[in-house]
Amino acid sequence: xxxxxxxxxxxxxxxxxxxxxxxxxxxxxxxxxxxxxxxxxxxxxxxxxxxxxxxxxxxxxxxxxxxxxxxxxxxxxxxxxxxxxxxxxxxxxxxxxxxxxxxxxxxxxxxxxxxxxxxxxxxxxxxxxxxxxxxxxxxxxxxxxxxxxxxxxxxxxxxxxxxxxxxxxxxxxxxxxxxxxxxxxxxxxxxxxxxxxxxxxxxxxxxxxxxxxxxxxxxxxxxxxxxxxxxxxxxxxxxxxxxx
Ligand code: HEC
Numbered sequence: 001x002x003x004x005x006x007x008x009x010x011x012x013x014x015x016x017x018x019x020x021x022x023x024x025x026x027x028x029x030x031x032x033x034x035x036x037x038x039x040x041x042x043x044x045x046x047x048x049x050x051x052x053x054x055x056x057x058x059x060x061x062x063x064x065x066x067x068x069x070x071x072x073x074x075x076x077x078x079x080x081x082x083x084x085x086x087x088x089x090x091x092x093x094x095x096x097x098x099x100x101x102x103x104x105x106x107x108x109x110x111x112x113x114x115x116x117x118x119x120x121x122x123x124x125x126x127x128x129x130x131x132x133x134x135x136x137x138x139x140x141x142x143x144x145x146x147x148x149x150x151x152x153x154x155x156x157x158x159x160x161x162x163x164x165x166x167x168x169x170x171x172x173x174x175x176x177x178x179x180x181x182x183x184x185x186x187x188x189x190x191x192x193x194x195x196x197x198x199x200x201x202x203x204x205x206x207x208x209x210x211x212x213x214x215x216x217x218x219x220x221x222x223x224x225x226x227x228x229x230x231x232x233x234x235x236x237x238x239x240x241x242x243x244x
Contacts, residue, residue: 030241031184033094034197038182038237040078040098041147044105044135045128047073049206055126061119067106074102097143104138105131123220132237133159144242150198151235153226164189164196165238172200173233186243193243198236203228 047070048055054063075086078098086102089095108131109116115124129149133156136147150161152169161169168183177200184197203211208228210219215227228234 030195030243031197033097034184034195034239034241035182035199036082036084036098037101037145037147037239038197038199039081040074040101041132041136041237043077043081044070044074044101045132047077048126048128048131052127055116055124056122058120058122062117065109065116066113067108067110070109071102071106074105097145100142101135101139101147104135104142107138108134125221127221129156146238146240148238149235150238152233154235155223159235161238165198165236168198168238169233169236172198172236189240195241195243196239197241198238200236201234203230203232203234205230207234 050073051065051070054060055065057063079085079087084092084098086092086095086098089099092098112126116126118124132147132149136149140146148159150159150165150169152161152166152173154160164187171177171183179202180200182197182199184195186193186195188194189196208230210221210223211226211228211234213225213227213229216224219225
């Protein structure tokens with residue numbers, strides 16, 4: 001089990017050992033790329049949750065929560081979090097890749113405009129997790145990189161952990177795993193070399209209205225609450241980057 005708690009450097013070194021020199025040069029970049037893409041997903045969900053009250057406002061029609069509005073906020077927060085400024089893509093290595101995620105997020109919000117702007121309806125099912133899933137699906141079609149939310153007690157069937165993810169979620173759930181530490185591994189998927197990274201997330205009080213207690217009671221979305229308590233492992237963002 002010890003090698004499950006790999007530091008990022010070790011992972012990069014391991015990638016050298018496992019898949020040979022040509023890949024080695026790009027392995028470290030892929031770890032960084034994975035971290036930054038996960039950050040972009042987190043930032044996107046954060047933007048959505050900050051605007052959740054407006055989105056849920058039944059009294060308002062046009063809410064101004066357009067794809068461009070969300071994309072700009074994402075770029076803004078991403079810059080604050082990472083110092084990487086996607087509004088000046090010429091200065092950013094791999095800008096097209098990151099912008100493909102921003103574009104995916106924008107498209108999801110643009111597509112949802114009729115729902116978001118519907119007057120007289122409060123909760124519309126536009127929530128961070130769904131937004132992240134749909135953005136991830138679009139991003140995969142654009143780039144071949146898989147990004148998903150997953151959990152041991154998942155709700156959406158497509159978020160079901162695969163064998164690798166289930167094992168890493170068990171590691172994350174183990175109290176010996178340092179809280180918040182991501183896990184990454186250069187491995188194979190469908191016969192191809194990939195870098196996989198998972199970043200654990202934990203239940204905050206804001207999550208408990210849907211995922212909390214009483215367990216089994218219906219939440220606002222109509223689904224059964226999982227019975228999580230604050231600080232429990234909620235799940236993870238999981239990413240699979242094909243290695244060249
Ligand atoms: C408004 C209710 C609501 C709130 C609040 C909420 N979630 Fe969820 N969550 C959902 C729904 C609904 C899904 C299924 C999304 C989908 O269709 O992909 C979900 C999915 C997830 C998933 C993916 C696995 C799965 O169940 O399909 C994770 C992980 C998750 N939520 C964690 C959180 C965390 C962490 C928070 C707080 C920061 C949170 N959720 C807040 C309703 C909620």
